[in-house]
Every structure is written in structure tokens, then in C-alpha cells.
Amino acid sequence: MAITIKDIANKAGLSPASVSRILTNRGRFNEDTAIRVRELAHSMGYLKNQSAADLSQQKSRIIGILVPIEHTNFADEIIKGMQNKAHEFGYELLITFIDVNESQQIQTVQSLLSRQILAIFMLAIDMSPAVFKLLINSKVQLLSISNQLDSQIPSISSDNYVMMKKIVDYLVSHGHKKIALIGSSSQFPIVAQLRRQGFIDGLAAHGISYNPDFIWGTTLSYQTGLETIKHFGLPLPFTAAIGSADIISIGLLNSAKDANLDIPNDLSIISIDGTELTQITRPVLTTIQQNFQLMGELAITTLHENKFTEEKVIFTKTKIVPGKTVAINYESI
Amino acid sequence: MAITIKDIANKAGLSPASVSRILTNRGRFNEDTAIRVRELAHSMGYLKNQSAADLSQQKSRIIGILVPIEHTNFADEIIKGMQNKAHEFGYELLITFIDVNESQQIQTVQSLLSRQILAIFMLAIDMSPAVFKLLINSKVQLLSISNQLDSQIPSISSDNYVMMKKIVDYLVSHGHKKIALIGSSSQFPIVAQLRRQGFIDGLAAHGISYNPDFIWGTTLSYQTGLETIKHFGLPLPFTAAIGSADIISIGLLNSAKDANLDIPNDLSIISIDGTELTQITRPVLTTIQQNFQLMGELAITTLHENKFTEEKVIFTKTKIVPGKTVAINYESI
DNA sequence: TATTTATGAGTAAACGTTTACGCAATTATA
DNA sequence: TATAATTGCGTAAACGTTTACTCATAAATA
Structure with missing residues (x-):
């Protein structure tokens, strides 16, 4: 049998209501008795029954x-x-x-x-x-x-739209004009659409027309990244790729290594998310980091x-x- | 106001107790009325108040x-x-x-x-x-x-002791006699001790005396792996290393790459845990896989x-x- | 000092569910 | 057919906490 508010009330010579008011710090009570009650509660090892409280308050x-x-x-x-x-x-x-x-x-x-x-x-x-x-x-x-x-x-x-434009700006400022977007998830249609639009508009802002074939891959998975190079074939028709999630970028990086490409000279990669995963690859991934915390x-x-x-x-x-x-x-x- | 058992009882012409018995499938009730009640509950959008149930049953x-x-x-x-x-x-x-x-x-x-x-x-x-x-x-x-x-x-x-012996057996069967154990966590003293003992006994079983300097690193972190080579210096005094966690092994692998070592010819690495992280490295890590699921x-x-x-x-x-x-x-x- | 206001605490009901107990009605058994 | 057993369900209390009221007493105000 666990200690209840009633037990405390008995020992303190009070009513359960008073003890409740003190312990929840609601309503009126005397501060001296409050101190006594709080001490009692602690020494008796009282632990509130949250189910009862939730029930009574009709919320949690x-x-x-x-x-x-x-x-x-x-x-x-x-x-x-x-x-x-x-x-x-x-x-x-x-x-x-x-x-x-x-x-x-x-x-x-x-x-x-x-x-x-x-x-x-x-x-x-x-x-x-x-x-x-x-x-x-x-x-x-x-x-x-x-x-x-x-x-x-x-x-x-x-802001997925703005983020994507920033990425494109970054790549273009590094001389890239042929850019691929790997992983445009069908699972998150709204986000995917915003990113696609940012990608297209970002390119357009630099006077670059976009090639629909360069948006490829529908799942945000390692596998998608890994299959990218096989899909496009060598030599790659683009000089830079955007991985829509860190795990995609890692897959892409690995498939590039497997194909003996030199990263970043044969292919530049930038990853979206920027979790700590991107720090444990070789070479370390360039990313656009989201502030998840x-x-x-x-x-x-x-x-x-x-x-x-x-x-x-x-x-x-x-x-x-x-x-x-x-x-x-x-x-x- | 949410639908309660009472509402269902009213509509069904029953007592709340009966409804409760039916919905929880406890005690005695007529199966025909049960069907009726279950349908009613569903159509009325009833959702049990779990706090009340927990309170009543004194458990969850x-x-x-x-x-x-x-x-x-x-x-x-x-x-x-x-x-x-x-x-x-x-x-x-x-x-x-x-x-x-x-x-x-x-x-x-x-x-x-x-x-x-x-x-x-x-x-x-x-x-x-x-x-x-x-x-x-x-x-x-x-x-x-x-x-x-x-x-x-x-x-x-x-079984950490047995696992470590298996690892040592594996490495010894590949010709390794100088083996390091990287990451013997002070945070998990019992596990660490079992592993150390398995390591020592495993070596002894093959007539290899163990070098206490070869057990190094006290946290199960990427950083520990990354610092390993710097700590021991080149040329490494061992030919194989056991990473006590995948993230350590990855750190070790990267520091080896950074030092231009050829993995596995200059250093063999085997990783403990075998999560999917080990599949996204290059080269792919050899591991002893624990069955976490x-x-x-x-x-x-x-x-x-x-x-x-x-x-x-x-x-x-x-x-x-x-x-x-x-x-x-x-x-x- | 008389009146108002503030303070501290008790009473009792409520939250929604479960369950021991009891009782009638039905079914099974002798 | 008389008795026993079973079935189905209702009654009422219980779980522990919170809170709207109420009321005495103490403090503040006039």
C-alpha cells in the first residue's frame, strides 16, 4: 500500500484537501504548515498517484x-x-x-x-x-x-524552399551548373514539392535551366544514395549532387568510392540535415545543417x-x- | 465532454458495470448484448479513460x-x-x-x-x-x-565474456597475435570487466600472453577511436584491434585512413555491436553482431x-x- | 470598538472505471 | 417436479486527487 495524501493528512492533523492544496501549490494555506507537510510527505516517501490526479483534473x-x-x-x-x-x-x-x-x-x-x-x-x-x-x-x-x-x-x-535556394546558390558560387537532386521523397509530398521548387527557382535565379532527369530517387534511404551512380552511369552528367538526407549522401559517397571517383573533384556532394553522421565519413560531408534541437x-x-x-x-x-x-x-x- | 461508459450504459439500457465487464472482457455477460454494446461503443466514438482504469485497478x-x-x-x-x-x-x-x-x-x-x-x-x-x-x-x-x-x-x-573469447579466436585464426582492445568503458564496469577477462583468457587459450597496454580507452565514443592511432604511434605495436562499439571502430577506421594506413592490411579491425552503422563505412566493418532486437x-x-x-x-x-x-x-x- | 476583509482549513462531491457481492431468472440435474 | 447450479446483470463502494463552497477566526480598516 503506497502512501496517500490521506495518510499525510492524518499524520499532520489536516484534511486531505489542505494537503493537496499545499502539495500542488494551489489555493490558500499557511506557509508554516506547508513546510511541515512537505517535510512529512518527503519523509514518508509519498509519491503522487498521477492517474488519480489526471482523472480528477480531466487532463494530464x-x-x-x-x-x-x-x-x-x-x-x-x-x-x-x-x-x-x-x-x-x-x-x-x-x-x-x-x-x-x-x-x-x-x-x-x-x-x-x-x-x-x-x-x-x-x-x-x-x-x-x-x-x-x-x-x-x-x-x-x-x-x-x-x-x-x-x-x-x-x-x-x-524553410525548405529557402534552404534549397541557399544550397543551389552555394553550389553555383562554386562553379557548378549541372546539379542533381537525389531523393525527393514521395512520403513527404509537401516538403518534397517545396524543395523541388526551391531547386528549380534557385537554378533559374542564376539563369540555369533545370533538367528534370536530375531530380531522382523517391526514398530517403541509404539505398537511394547507393544506386545513384549506377542509375546515371559514368561519366556523370552533373558535377554536383544534393543528398536530401545525410544517409542518402553517405550512400552516394560510398557508391562514388566504389566507382573509384575522386570526391570532391569528380563529384561534389552536399548533404541536407547535417547530423553528426556527416562528421564520421571520409571525406567529411559538406552539409546544410538544420537546427533540430x-x-x-x-x-x-x-x-x-x-x-x-x-x-x-x-x-x-x-x-x-x-x-x-x-x-x-x-x-x- | 467525452463519451463515458455511463453514456453507453444508458443508451444500452444497462448498468455501467455490465458495460465495463463487456468492454474489458472480464466476468460474466451475455454474448448478444456484448455485441450490441461493442457496436454502440464504436459508433459513439467511445475512448476509455485510461487514468480512471489505472486508478481503479491500482496498476497500469x-x-x-x-x-x-x-x-x-x-x-x-x-x-x-x-x-x-x-x-x-x-x-x-x-x-x-x-x-x-x-x-x-x-x-x-x-x-x-x-x-x-x-x-x-x-x-x-x-x-x-x-x-x-x-x-x-x-x-x-x-x-x-x-x-x-x-x-x-x-x-x-x-554473454560478454564468451563474445570476447569468440572475437579473439577469430582474430587468432587469422594469424593475429598482437591484438588491442579499444574502449573498456568505466561507465559499465561489470560488462567491461567481463570483456577484459574474456580478452585475457581468450588470448591465454592460444598461449598468447596479454599486454596490459593494449587495453586502452575508457569511453565508448567516436573520439576514443579517433585518438587511438595517435596514442599508440606508428608503426602500431599490434596488428589487429577490437573496437568496443561500432562508433569506436568507425573512429579508429577514420584515424587509420587519416594516417594513410591500409585497412585491413596494415591493421585489422573488428567491431563489437554490428549495427547498421557498420555497413555504411568503407571498407565495410567486420563485426560481431549482437541481437538487440x-x-x-x-x-x-x-x-x-x-x-x-x-x-x-x-x-x-x-x-x-x-x-x-x-x-x-x-x-x- | 464595530465592521469589513483576508486567511486557513474543512466538507463533500466529482472524475471514470472496476469489482466484490447479491439476487433474480434460467437451465441443468436428480 | 424439486432442488441445485449457472447465467446475466445491477448495486454500491472503491481507487487517490482536486476543487467549489463554506465557515470560523484573525487581521485590517473605519
């Missing part, structure tokens, strides 16, 4: 986090950011990994909803219409992180300050982190 | 998972295994990332305990005495995965079958996965 401080199980390696960074702030504001994170199986998704979401959850944050997830409907009906605060969904749902991400922090603080009503789309900054995989292309200069 | 189906925030990349695989089985048996996983900050650890554990949790699984975590005491006192089922702790706490892991599955099934009382230590098998980083050392043959 839980934020449900949905993370794709085919693990995007930046999810950790987002979670880290969220954890920092959650701890600060007294929220609990209920992290759940979900896969593409719809019935399992539904069960997962229902189990979250059955706990009077405060909000559901989706990390780089696109969900099926059935789950989407369930979530919309549930009235909990939704937020998509690192991915933009339906415009009804607020999101925090990099900040996305996580903003997710919590924006929820805390209840600002999702004002701003539907929040962007975090990106920055180019030079590595050793982009060379100057003298041929076209 | 939640399993708390503690994961180190400096992310060990195999945690995902363990969680994947757990998730499969948890889903099957109707458990919920409450995954929490913890860092080394003790006060935060305590808060995290308390927040878990305040939810009538069923068990706490620790993934590759060594905890401070204060947290340890808290857990022991709490009476919840504890389990350490991929790490052995105090003998009171059951664990699921590879199985560890996760066993964690859940063993809990489900309540078998922790019988067996305190459960081992999963390891297997050597040849890559391209171990060569035959002809010199010593």
Missing part, C-alpha cells in the same frame, strides 16, 4: 510524441531539445515509435488519446487519412515537426505559451557547414 | 523504458523488438531519455513510478546509487538490457510470462559478420 501534462520507427537519425536531436524544455515546464513526454502499419498506428494514437493527453507532436511523419481523421476529431493540439502537413496543422521546420525546444515553448493559434508555420534557421565534399568546378567558370 | 500496463540520451545507436533496435511484443500483449511503452544529471534522473524515475508502472527497463544504463535506491524501494520489476548491473537486477544481454523481444515476453524470478541473467547469441576489415596476418604464421 503528457505530450505524446510520434516518431517513425524506420529511424530518422535526427529524431534524437529533436527529442533532446524537447526534453530540455519539457523538464523545465513540467511536461512529460510520451514517446511512441510508429511504423507504417495503419491499424497499429490507430491503436497507438488511441492509447495516447485515452490518457487525456495535452498535445501530439509528430516527428517527420506523414500519416494515413484514417489516423489523421482520428487526430483531428480528438481536439488535442497537434504539431508537425520537421515536416509540413495539411495547412490546418501547425508545423515547425526549416531548436525545433524541439520551440515545440514545447510554443505549446507552453499557447501560441499555435497565432502562428501556424514556424521556421528555424539553416546554415551551411563546409566539409570536404564540395570542390570548385573550374571547367564551367 | 505501462512499461517504462529508460534510454541514455547520449544516444547509443542500438537502442532503436532494442526498442523495435520491444514494440513488436508490447503491441502483441497489450503493453504500453513509456520511453524516457535520461542524461547523467542525477536530479533529473530522480525526477524522471519518480514521474514513471507515479503512474503505477508495471516495470522499468534500462537500456545500457548505469545509474547513480540514489536512483538505484529509489528503484529498489519501489518494488517495480526492474530489468537491465544490454548491460549487467548489480546481481539483484535481472538482465538481458550478450531479440533482447527487446525477450524483455517483454519474459516479463509477460513472469519469468524473471527464475532466471536472473538471460543471454542472447552473437555472431561474427565478416566485412572487409580483417585480413590474414601472414607475418606471424
Whole structure:
């Protein structure tokens, strides 16, 4: 039998209500008795029954986090950011990994909803219409992180359009005119479209017409990167490639090595994401780094300050982190 | 206001108790009315209030998972295994990332305990005495995965001693006699000790005396791997090295490349863990692979079958996965 | 000093679900 | 057919916490 508020009340000669007020720091109470009660609670090893509290209050401080199980390696960074702030504001994170199986998704979401959850944050997830409907009906605060969904749902991400233009600028400033975009995920249609448009517009801004064949690959996977060179054949029709995710860029880098290409002189590579994975390759990848940790922090603080009503789309900054995989292309200069 | 069991009862002309019995599939009820009630519940969009249920039953189906925030990349695989089985048996996983900050650890554990949790699984975590005491006192089922702790706490892991002997056998069978062990973590003293002993005994079994200088590095980090060659200097006094974690092996591989060594001819490397990280290096790492997913599955099934009382230590098998980083050392043959 | 205001704490109901117990109605057994 | 066993369901209490009210007492104000 665990210690309850009642036990403390008895020992302190108070009513449970008073103890509750003291322990939750709500309502009126005398500070001297409060000190006594808090000490008692501690010495008796009291541990609040959160289920009872949630039931009574008809809500919890839980934020449900949905993370794709085919693990995007930046999810950790987002979670880290969220954890920092959650701890600060007294929220609990209920992290759940979900896969593409719809019935399992539904069960997962229902189990979250059955706990009077405060909000559901989706990390780089696109969900099926059935789950989407369930979530919309549930009235909990939704937020998509690192991915933009339906415009009804607020999101925090990099500005994918601007990011892509920055990348193109960077490559063009290094003399590249023939640029490929590897990995335009069909799984995240809105993001993919924004990036494609940024790619096209970025090239156009430099008077370069874009070759639709140079946008290739539909999954954000190592495999996509690995197959790139085989797909295009040697010699490559482009001098630089953009990997849409670090893992793609690594695959591309490896396939280039396997084909005895000299990186970056035979092919320049720039990677989107910039997680620590890019630091453990040889040569170290040049990347545009997204600020995932900040996305996580903003997710919590924006929820805390209840600002999702004002701003539907929040962007975090990106920055180019030079590595050793982009060379100057003298041929076209 | 959400639909409750009472609403269903009213509409069905039953008492809440009957509805509860039907929906939880406990006690006695008529199957025809059950069908009616289940349909009603579905059509009314009923969602169980799990807090109320937990409160009433004085327990939950939640399993708390503690994961180190400096992310060990195999945690995902363990969680994947757990998730499969948890889903099957109707458990919920409450995954929490913890860092080394003790006060935060305590808060995290308390927040878990305040939810009538069923068990706490620790993934590759060594905890401070204060947290340890808290857990022991709490009476919840504890389990350490991929790490052995105090003998009171059951664990699921590879047999680190046997694993290390297997590695030594493998290297010796490839002609290596001078072997280094890189990364003997002070953070996981029991595992580290078992591995050291396996290393020493493994060498002794082949009549090779061991050189204490060849056990080097105290953190399981990329940095440790990266600094190895600088530490020992060239030419290396050993022909093969064991990386105690994939990330160490990658660091070692990179530092070897940076020093213009030819892997595997100048140095053979074998990595412990064998996560997918080892597949994205060039050359691909030879590894001894731990079955993390199985560890996760066993964690859940063993809990489900309540078998922790019988067996305190459960081992999963390891297997050597040849890559391209171990060569035959002809010199010593 | 008389009146108002503030303070501290108790009472009791509520949150939604589960479950021990009891009782009628039905079915099985002798 | 009389009795026993089974079935289906309702009653009511319980889980631990919170909170709207209420009320006495103390402090502040006029």
C-alpha cells in the first residue's frame, strides 16, 4: 500500500484537501504548515498517484510524441531539445515509435488519446487519412515537426524552399551548373514539392535551366544514395549532387568510392540535415545543417505559451557547414 | 465532454458495470448484448479513460523504458523488438531519455513510478546509487538490457565474456597475435570487466600472453577511436584491434585512413555491436553482431510470462559478420 | 470598538472505471 | 417436479486527487 495524501493528512492533523492544496501549490494555506507537510510527505516517501490526479483534473501534462520507427537519425536531436524544455515546464513526454502499419498506428494514437493527453507532436511523419481523421476529431493540439502537413496543422521546420535556394546558390558560387537532386521523397509530398521548387527557382535565379532527369530517387534511404551512380552511369552528367538526407549522401559517397571517383573533384556532394553522421565519413560531408534541437525546444515553448493559434508555420534557421565534399568546378567558370 | 461508459450504459439500457465487464472482457455477460454494446461503443466514438482504469485497478500496463540520451545507436533496435511484443500483449511503452544529471534522473524515475508502472527497463544504463535506491524501494520489476548491473537486477544481454573469447579466436585464426582492445568503458564496469577477462583468457587459450597496454580507452565514443592511432604511434605495436562499439571502430577506421594506413592490411579491425552503422563505412566493418532486437523481444515476453524470478541473467547469441576489415596476418604464421 | 476583509482549513462531491457481492431468472440435474 | 447450479446483470463502494463552497477566526480598516 503506497502512501496517500490521506495518510499525510492524518499524520499532520489536516484534511486531505489542505494537503493537496499545499502539495500542488494551489489555493490558500499557511506557509508554516506547508513546510511541515512537505517535510512529512518527503519523509514518508509519498509519491503522487498521477492517474488519480489526471482523472480528477480531466487532463494530464503528457505530450505524446510520434516518431517513425524506420529511424530518422535526427529524431534524437529533436527529442533532446524537447526534453530540455519539457523538464523545465513540467511536461512529460510520451514517446511512441510508429511504423507504417495503419491499424497499429490507430491503436497507438488511441492509447495516447485515452490518457487525456495535452498535445501530439509528430516527428517527420506523414500519416494515413484514417489516423489523421482520428487526430483531428480528438481536439488535442497537434504539431508537425520537421515536416509540413495539411495547412490546418501547425508545423515547425526549416524553410525548405529557402534552404534549397541557399544550397543551389552555394553550389553555383562554386562553379557548378549541372546539379542533381537525389531523393525527393514521395512520403513527404509537401516538403518534397517545396524543395523541388526551391531547386528549380534557385537554378533559374542564376539563369540555369533545370533538367528534370536530375531530380531522382523517391526514398530517403541509404539505398537511394547507393544506386545513384549506377542509375546515371559514368561519366556523370552533373558535377554536383544534393543528398536530401545525410544517409542518402553517405550512400552516394560510398557508391562514388566504389566507382573509384575522386570526391570532391569528380563529384561534389552536399548533404541536407547535417547530423553528426556527416562528421564520421571520409571525406567529411559538406552539409546544410538544420537546427533540430531548436525545433524541439520551440515545440514545447510554443505549446507552453499557447501560441499555435497565432502562428501556424514556424521556421528555424539553416546554415551551411563546409566539409570536404564540395570542390570548385573550374571547367564551367 | 467525452463519451463515458455511463453514456453507453444508458443508451444500452444497462448498468455501467455490465458495460465495463463487456468492454474489458472480464466476468460474466451475455454474448448478444456484448455485441450490441461493442457496436454502440464504436459508433459513439467511445475512448476509455485510461487514468480512471489505472486508478481503479491500482496498476497500469505501462512499461517504462529508460534510454541514455547520449544516444547509443542500438537502442532503436532494442526498442523495435520491444514494440513488436508490447503491441502483441497489450503493453504500453513509456520511453524516457535520461542524461547523467542525477536530479533529473530522480525526477524522471519518480514521474514513471507515479503512474503505477508495471516495470522499468534500462537500456545500457548505469545509474547513480540514489536512483538505484529509489528503484529498489519501489518494488517495480526492474530489468537491465544490454548491460549487467548489480546481481539483484535481472538482465538481458550478450554473454560478454564468451563474445570476447569468440572475437579473439577469430582474430587468432587469422594469424593475429598482437591484438588491442579499444574502449573498456568505466561507465559499465561489470560488462567491461567481463570483456577484459574474456580478452585475457581468450588470448591465454592460444598461449598468447596479454599486454596490459593494449587495453586502452575508457569511453565508448567516436573520439576514443579517433585518438587511438595517435596514442599508440606508428608503426602500431599490434596488428589487429577490437573496437568496443561500432562508433569506436568507425573512429579508429577514420584515424587509420587519416594516417594513410591500409585497412585491413596494415591493421585489422573488428567491431563489437554490428549495427547498421557498420555497413555504411568503407571498407565495410567486420563485426560481431549482437541481437538487440531479440533482447527487446525477450524483455517483454519474459516479463509477460513472469519469468524473471527464475532466471536472473538471460543471454542472447552473437555472431561474427565478416566485412572487409580483417585480413590474414601472414607475418606471424 | 464595530465592521469589513483576508486567511486557513474543512466538507463533500466529482472524475471514470472496476469489482466484490447479491439476487433474480434460467437451465441443468436428480 | 424439486432442488441445485449457472447465467446475466445491477448495486454500491472503491481507487487517490482536486476543487467549489463554506465557515470560523484573525487581521485590517473605519
